[in-house]
Amino acid sequence: MKIGSNERARNAFIIQNTCLTRPFLCPEIRLHLVTDACRLWYATQPDLEKIGLEDPYWGFCWAGGQALSRFILDHPEWVAGKRVLDFGAGCGIEAVAASMAGAEHLLASDIDPMAAAAIKLNAGANSVAIETTILDLVGDPLQDFDVVLAGDMFFDPAFAGKVLSWFQDLAARGIKILLGDPSRGNLHEAPLQPLAVYQAPADVDIAGKHLQKTTVYTVTELSPAARETVD
């Protein structure tokens, strides 16, 4: 049976196919995630095509997102009272963490409407308010934001380069950028300052049986001369 195209159908699908789960690094947060207790966990590619489900990143809580959320919860001064964008939010854990840490306004962006639905449900599960958008914001000047969060977005080299270039522009205009990345190898040319290192669960490892080094960075502002060299 295909997933319906309206919000109600998306919500119903997520609730039926996920379990409320506490992420390994952030047990104070509850998220609707796909676990081995869910039938969807065992779906094959033909099963996913049959139900029309595309790449449900929102159903998993990735290492970079968990580490970044832990950092925000432990260092609320980065987001408290600020206008915060959670970019490529997936399940929205960073947005939930930022809201718990006192962010004034939160927008979670993800181009997948299923992710937007999951974020709303996860906000509700944690009694926080999060707005969502499915617009592709890459390149947007983000004039109404003070902080951008991006957890585990840098697994594709081409996309990583595009997003990091945008982030450098934002950082040059004073917007604070926080990233979480489990050494996926695509950040080597970016002007980053490491802020904290965590041992986060390996991909889709709910219980944290296998841990991987995951670093939280901020994007530093480059001088014009240095930026010319990088460009």
Next chain:
Amino acid sequence: MNIVVVLKQTPDTESVIRIAADGKSVVTDGFKWIINPYDEFAVEAALRLKQQHGGTVTILSYGPQRVVESIRTALAMGADNAVMIADDAIESYGRLKLAKAVAAAIKQLNADIVLMGSRAVDYDMAQRGPMVAEFLDWPHLPLAVSIECDGSKVTIQRPIEGGKVTMQSTLPVLVTFGGSHAVWNPRYASLPGIMKAKKKPLATKSLADLGLDAAEFTPDKAKVRNISLEMPAERAAGRIINGDLDTAGKAAELVRVLHEEAKVI
């Protein structure tokens, strides 16, 4: 153990084949692309070797961007990382050149063992494995239907008429796989594997990255060319024995048709 699996993307064998206007290639529009099944057996064998001995399984593939989908499928099965020789026209340079490029990529990967299908289900040439082994100057164990490794030696079995041959080689070695889905039963990836595969490393290499001279890799330098393709002759429609007859009557009519019309008995 550092295991490399060479993977080719081929059309699904259920694809409808049409000959292109040039008379020597096929129209690929509308094809569903899959991992060459014999290469899929090699992926399964690699994952079993990794389960026994540890190490990493690297997928090595080649071709246009659509190949990434098949690479991700192999990563979802459990391979660790992948390298793709990104070149839209690599198949047009000839099989010898393709093998040279694959061998150059393998050299960069520091492999202990290289696995691949014995043939592909598109042109069924069965040349890639032996050619790559030659370029590597490695032994080649062909048509494996089972594989074992003790960490220094590899033992395979391959079928021959009415029996099996057991063959052995020391590492490094290149093994090509025969058999069938029933023999290898390659695993299906489920959602966690599929999603993990989205974030596994996939390095893209050009011919220049492999230390090869791109001027050597042009279609006009291919040593073997397709001259023409022909579709099989259309077969006459099947015939159904009259369903109004009882079983004995149908049998009698079938015997009459086979004897008098088909003249096969």
